[in-house]
Amino acid sequence: MAIKTSDLNAKLFGKANKRRATTPQEAQTAAKEQAQVIELSVAGEDMVSFELVRIPANEVATKTVVFADNAREQSFLNEHALSDVLTTLRERGQQYPAVGRKGKDGKIEVLDGSRRRMSCILAEKEFLIYVAEDINSEHAKFLSDVANAHKPLSLYEKGKEMQAKLESGEAEDQKALAKIFQCSEALVSGALKAASLPLELLQAYPNVGDLGRPTIVKLHKQYSELSSEHQVKLLEMCASNEGFVWQRSQAQGVARLTKEVSETIENWILELSPPKKAINNKVDLVKGRASYTRKGANLALNLKKVDDETMQDILNFIEKKLG
DNA sequence: CGACGTCTTCTTCCCGCTCA
């Protein structure tokens, strides 16, 4: 994702101080060459100076934390979700420093670069980050959001953001959300469903970002049809002993893993609640030609091999009867 | 009974995988 990262840096450093850089290109170069100090205006406002800090691999986890308001769900960040960053990180080290601020407790809060942070932890590499002394929370959220623009959030993460906007009243309804997020109403519906699913269930998958709307909708339907006791049982199966579900599979490749996890979960659900749909009230009236199903006050007819004349007779009868 | 909001389904397009 090198291109997108450079886009981000162009945005971030676009308004850098002339002392260091006057154009996005220069600022990018500065970031690439890892200048010790960079001054830039955050959100087009105050000038803030960032100092480059190098954190040894074994201290990344303890000395830095991810900004709490970051939309990215940290528990989804595993070797599969980070495979794009990990390959280049292992080969050539960290290309672009992350951006963060000094927290009250002395820890560094990572605003932009939570994926790079986790990658460094996984790959045991040195973590580079530009740190500023004082950035208010509003600006911090801005930086964090801009940063997230280049690696799309998963449906779950989008759904959580949408949920928040609904609750805060920022968005009136799903239609408004679709406008704000520039997506279809169908996607909003799917994202909200994803967000309503328990984390334990989603963590069964190798890369939650890979789960599309159809998969989520299916999963949501299957899960929500379970009784609450069964839901709890299913989550226990997901969380039990041998790590996440995907870690128990032998399959190669994320796509295959994802498929296997889906199948596993589907099977578990079937085990928990046997297909009571077997009570199919379909009745064969004339073998192979006519059947009907009764549901409440409704009647569905299913006729095969019907010629025009017969059809007309039947339609006439219905019209006369119900009309 | 109508109007509004949400969900599902249909269709098209794109991507990645497999096999020759």
Add this chain to the structure above:
DNA sequence: TGAGCGGGAAGAAGACGTCG
């Protein structure tokens, strides 16, 4: 290495349900 295939993503539009 290229062609064919299957599966998934996304949007549009119609179906459905709910509320006043």
